[in-house]
Amino acid sequence: MSHLLSERAAKRTVSSFISGDSVPPPEGYKPHPNTLPLHWGMPNEGFFPVDSIELNIIDYPFQKSLALPVTNASLESLQPTLSASLNESRLTNGHSATTLSVDDSLRKLKINKENSKVVISKYSDNKYIDLAHGLQYSENAGLPQLLKFTEDFIHRVHKPAYEEWSTIITSGAGDGLNKAAEVLLDDGDIILVEEFTFTPFLKNIEQAGGIAVPIKMDLSTEPDKSQGIDLGYLTDLLENWDERIPEYKGKKPKALYTIPTGQNPTGLTQTLEFRKKIYALAEKYDFAIIEDDPYGYLTLPPYQKPQGFVKLDELLTIDEYLKNHLTPSYVTIDTSGRVIRVETFSKLFAPGLRLGFVVAHKKFIKAIDNYAAVVTRQPSGLAQIVLQNTIEQKFGGVDGFINWFLKLRVSYIHRRNVLLNQIYESKAYKDKLIEVIDPRAGMFASLVINFPPGTNVYEKIFLLNWKFSHYGVGVVPGFNLAVDKGNKNVNFFRLTYAPSPNDDLIIEAANRLTNAVSDFFAKNLEF
Amino acid sequence: MSHLLSERAAKRTVSSFISGDSVPPPEGYKPHPNTLPLHWGMPNEGFFPVDSIELNIIDYPFQKSLALPVTNASLESLQPTLSASLNESRLTNGHSATTLSVDDSLRKLKINKENSKVVISKYSDNKYIDLAHGLQYSENAGLPQLLKFTEDFIHRVHKPAYEEWSTIITSGAGDGLNKAAEVLLDDGDIILVEEFTFTPFLKNIEQAGGIAVPIKMDLSTEPDKSQGIDLGYLTDLLENWDERIPEYKGKKPKALYTIPTGQNPTGLTQTLEFRKKIYALAEKYDFAIIEDDPYGYLTLPPYQKPQGFVKLDELLTIDEYLKNHLTPSYVTIDTSGRVIRVETFSKLFAPGLRLGFVVAHKKFIKAIDNYAAVVTRQPSGLAQIVLQNTIEQKFGGVDGFINWFLKLRVSYIHRRNVLLNQIYESKAYKDKLIEVIDPRAGMFASLVINFPPGTNVYEKIFLLNWKFSHYGVGVVPGFNLAVDKGNKNVNFFRLTYAPSPNDDLIIEAANRLTNAVSDFFAKNLEF
Known part of the structure; x- marks a missing residue:
């Protein structure tokens, strides 16, 4: 498949000024078994200020709150985020953040905190990258x-x-x-x-x-x-x-x-x-x-x-x-x-x-x-x-890594279900104003708007996008991800359930989204 | 100075598909104080497996051995490196690696190990980058x-x-x-x-x-x-x-x-x-x-x-x-x-x-x-x-960082002095076969070879480079760093004192280097 390489890539060469282009070795030359380095311009690892690193690794994404009433909550940030949204939205589960117990959660998940440490030393055997090499x-x-x-x-x-x-x-x-x-x-x-x-x-x-x-x-x-x-x-x-x-x-x-x-x-x-x-x-x-x-x-x-x-x-x-x-x-x-x-x-x-x-x-x-x-x-x-x-x-x-992202997967499934459920139960959906592409993988679901035939879709999509913004929910108009900006007939928005700190805010986002649509249609596609 | 920009750079623009190019906001639009994110395709920080990081930071480069007989030694790697070189070279100080005490060294440097920890949490105030933002x-x-x-x-x-x-x-x-x-x-x-x-x-x-x-x-x-x-x-x-x-x-x-x-x-x-x-x-x-x-x-x-x-x-x-x-x-x-x-x-x-x-x-x-x-x-x-x-x-x-590299500086001064001292005391130097450019900054010193007038410098430099390699010391011929490969009259080598694990190996490297030169000249610039 070399013929598919760009000309630039095909002709690009690498060279090292350390080895350089030199004459061939003379007769009698023997490579030394232990060459001392005055050539490589790299600082000895003794100059690096980091002597060791300890990582605390979790067993499950969102594990501190995974078994708690507010699922998928990033616990440390839960309180302020919830408070901010409490001012303006009904929370679906009605629970209080102050009753949460991280220890309860970890116990339910059978997580042993002792096993969470990963220690990286300046020198180690070849199995793990050590600081002397990695830095x-x-x-x-x-x-x-x-x-x-x-x-x-x-x-x-x-x-x-x-x-x-x-x-x-x-x-x-x-x-x-x-x-x-x-x-x-x-x-x-x-x-x-x-x-x-x-x-x-x-x-x-x-x-x-x-x-x-x-x-x-x-x-x-x-x-x-x-x-x-x-x-x-x-x-x-x-x-x-x-x-x-x-x-x-x-x-x-x-x-x-x-x-x-x-x-x-x-x-x-x-x-x-x-x-x-x-x-x-x-x-x-x-x-x-x-x-x-x-x-x-x-x-x-x-x-x-x-x-x-x-x-x-x-x-x-x-x-x-x-x-x-x-x-x-x-x-x-x-x-x-x-x-x-x-x-x-x-x-x-x-x-x-x-x-x-x-x-x-x-x-x-x-x-x-x-x-x-x-x-x-x-x-x-x-x-x-x-x-x-x-x-x-x-x-x-390898298998451990797969197991890790199978845990991520379960959280994404849950989040996707929470988002779609709230949309499916909305008035806008039941009124057939919107449809959703239910994804088989990844982080994105498309929200399709059923504009009446003859609508100036481009104009109304961006007006509806302002409506979403006014209602306090951020989405991406599909048009923004179109290759051909001449295509003005793009009637969908990209939604993602990845960044939200917890379920409640996905639910609230879906409510704002679908209410905005209903309101928009009730006003004959005007703001 | 815009006229100095390349045309490519001048015409390059950035755009975000999140904001996109949209219609202006309609009358009555108000930015929401708390927009919920269904737009940014980034995973919430609860999906990141790293919950916290602890770093152990040293006070001085090479501090474990800084006050010990083998100066500038990267202690953990000292033993095997010394052993390897002991097989073939005289060590200048004659000390034994087994008598070293790290605790003695740290005591002399008045280093309190308790102060060495840097803790990075998932969330912190704005002063330090936390994991939620940095990851x-x-x-x-x-x-x-x-x-x-x-x-x-x-x-x-x-x-x-x-x-x-x-x-x-x-x-x-x-x-x-x-x-x-x-x-x-x-x-x-x-x-x-x-x-x-x-x-x-x-x-x-x-x-x-x-x-x-x-x-x-x-x-x-x-x-x-x-x-x-x-x-x-x-x-x-x-x-x-x-x-x-x-x-x-x-x-x-x-x-x-x-x-x-x-x-x-x-x-x-x-x-x-x-x-x-x-x-x-x-x-x-x-x-x-x-x-x-x-x-x-x-x-x-x-x-x-x-x-x-x-x-x-x-x-x-x-x-x-x-x-x-x-x-x-x-x-x-x-x-x-x-x-x-x-x-x-x-x-x-x-x-x-x-x-x-x-x-x-x-x-x-x-x-x-x-x-x-x-x-x-x-x-x-x-x-x-x-x-x-x-x-x-x-x-x-800022000032703490400067203080850190002032400590690095002292180690580099020492290393440069060790290297140059050994060259200055060599027979090759005293015989005026070589000179050195004593640097005012950085990691490199040039070794200039005083070839007799009329020497084919290009040929002899690379022959001498094979000699160095044969003697077990790596250097970089200046020619390798020449812009114009037509310039065949380059009579110097680049030396660096940065990578060596300790003084003794700098000294040994200098000995191999200068002995190789003397040998080369004694053989009338032949191998």
């Missing part, structure tokens, strides 16, 4: 221990269909996506993108000189009908490229950018069968696929009426999860090595680490490494220390 | 608390000569340098660089489309005579540009890249008077200055014969240091806002943080921020948490 300059590709983890992890969850794949650590998905664009696109190269997408990536395309061509999506709200990309549209477009897009006549697309699982902004997920059809098109028309998958591991069953508590008994076994819940990545059907899969630890650990990784053919990984050598350098070693030690010492490696 | 998505420019620190720090140590300056956090100096090149250089733009330089920056120039033109340096080994850039050469070049470089006729340089303090690789430092002359040229010929200063705070007095111990009584007061030791940055004489100063925490804290910052006119900072929004995104929040909390909680703010 030092290190490989642009990532520290070996974390790199090994990502390989083992991918081998377990999304084993590529060919042998010559590899991984590289990035500074988060934003960095990974930019690198993917950079190694594929030259000036004037065309890349296909879903018509609604993670629009910051359009800037990466522009930065690399590429041109984004939007692909129509099917946004049906019927359960499991829509899978995002409109396959018929895409097939026809590729078959009749020169007629369909005369301005790009003769220029075939170099790549497709897709968020196949819990798509941003729509929340849609492609089935494996669907992916096989898209992949067949990639083979036929010889384009690369950039698979962006920031939260696809957070799979969601169809909506169910929520209970007052997060249902910890919904925790899946890993085998069940991998077999029946997780949709296999494009890399699992990638026989040619044309898929660049971009992952991140932002949603599965924390965004502030700024760590992610890319899975792709070794040629692409090498090209990304060469770009990193010039532009980004190594990802933060400190972040790698904390991530790798937590995964290995506390979670317990 | 979350955050500003590309850096978290406000750390940003504020860099402003206060620069105000204290290198106050710019104009008002409209600002700072931005970067992912280390490599990132800062790339950003500086990116916002200044378009295709075909010329940038002046010292003829020996930090060559990875040449790749950043290339990436931005720029062309590096080397400036001759004065590499005198007479104390305090040379200041790096050959001012006469530069003045003549600028005055007679079209004649001196006919291939770039009509193209004036857009920028100068310089490492003015403890230059890499030469170790040379420009005085303030010298900087004023260079700055006057920048004003006259209207070019920007990229000032790269990764270790300039580590000022070094002239060589003195070392004692067995690091002399802690050499710790300067901050006022004395700022008044008589630290050479003011170019920004302190920058009346026009044409200097982009690139700093890093790599040498003053730890490279693995991947944190640094840039000081420049707000127009340049804004352009760098816009580039970050597309390519790099935010620096690691976790690294910012650890750095900011250590500086504020343990060191005690």
